[in-house]
Amino acid sequence: MPEGPEVHREADKIRNAIGEQSPIYLYFYHDHLKPFERDLTGKQVQNVEAYGKGLVISFEEDFHIYSHNQLYGKWFIKPAGEYPKTNRELRLEIRTDRNSALLYSASEIDVMDSVSLHEHPYLSKLGPDLLKGVDPETIAERSLDDQFRRKSFASLLLDQGFLSGVGNYLRTEILYDARIHPKMRPMDLSDEAVDKFSKSALTITGRSYQTGGLTTPDDLAIKLKSEGKMRRDYRHFLFGRDGKPCHICGENIQKTRMSGRRIYICDSCQKQYD
Ligand SMILES: [Zn+2]
Numbered sequence: 199m200p201e202g203p204e205v206h207r208e209a210d211k212i213r214n215a216i217g218e219q220s221p222i223y224l225y226f227y228h229d230h231l232k233p234f235e236r237d238l239t240g241k242q243v244q245n246v247e248a249y250g251k252g253l254v255i256s257f258e259e260d261f262h263i264y265s266h267n268q269l270y271g272k273w274f275i276k277p278a279g280e281y282p283k284t285n286r287e288l289r290l291e292i293r294t295d296r297n298s299a300l301l302y303s304a305s306e307i308d309v310m311d312s313v314s315l316h317e318h319p320y321l322s323k324l325g326p327d328l329l330k331g332v333d334p335e336t337i338a339e340r341s342l343d344d345q346f347r348r349k350s351f352a353s354l355l356l357d358q359g360f361l362s363g364v365g366n367y368l369r370t371e372i373l374y375d376a377r378i379h380p381k382m383r384p385m386d387l388s389d390e391a392v393d394k395f396s397k398s399a400l401t402i403t404g405r406s407y408q409t410g411g412l413t414t415p416d417d418l419a420i421k422l423k424s425e426g427k428m429r430r431d432y433r434h435f436l437f438g439r440d441g442k443p444c445h446i447c448g449e450n451i452q453k454t455r456m457s458g459r460r461i462y463i464c465d466s467c468q469k470q471y472d
Pocket residue numbers: 444445446447448449464465466467468
């Protein structure tokens with residue numbers, strides 16, 4: 199499933215294609231959304247924004263298309279009126295006189311006004327978005343809040359109400375960067391370690407957004423590339439690299455499951471303590 203950085207990049211792509219333009223044609227697959235094809239034609243696209251793993255395209259006169267791609271949804275941008283070669287089913291098309299933004303196979307699409315958007319069951323529960331200018335102090339305070347401090351980082355980082363947009367690969371990579379064992383809880387950490395966690399959460403998520411999916415720093419990625427390593431080996435510190443050596447200490451990386459999802463740990467870099 200795409201995580202925050204991927205959804206933010208998707209929002210950028212859609213904004214570049216249809217932002218500040220007025221659609222000349224819209225298509226909704228779902229019958230109950232058909233009436234909006236007429237309502238939205240000619241209304242200017244004012245904003246395209248990622249919310250956690252969801253996306254909101256806002257039009258003038260308070261119309262907002264909310265979509266959540268779940269596992270299978272995929273956006274394509276094409277010149278106006280053209281379609282990609284795909285066996286997926288088209289669920290939404292927004293066509294301006296320049297471009298078509300096309301959403302295929304998404305499992306959740308809705309059109310709302312700002313009041314319903316505000317009360318939306320998914321959107322209204324989202325914690326701060328790491329790609330929207332939240333500061334490290336806010337993340338540290340939040341980690342030590344009563345509702346979060348007793349939970350393991352492994353479970354917290356999948357909770358969209360704690361920090362939004364973090365998913366499975368970011369969970370592994372943030373905890374590695376902060377040298378925190380996933381079973382640790384915020385209440386187990388020193389103030390310095392909580393600060394380090396906050397900074398790692400911002401750094402790793404921001405880096406993945408900037409680079410299109412890399413969580414390792416430039417100098418390390420360049421060094422590994424020069425040694426002939428493939429992208430799957432230099433892209434992440436640990437994620438997807440079970441049985442291979444940690445880039446920093448050389449210890450074999452372990453794969454396990456926590457909170458129902460796979461997670462990777464370097465036992466030597468991420469010590470668990472009482
Ligand atoms: Zn290590």
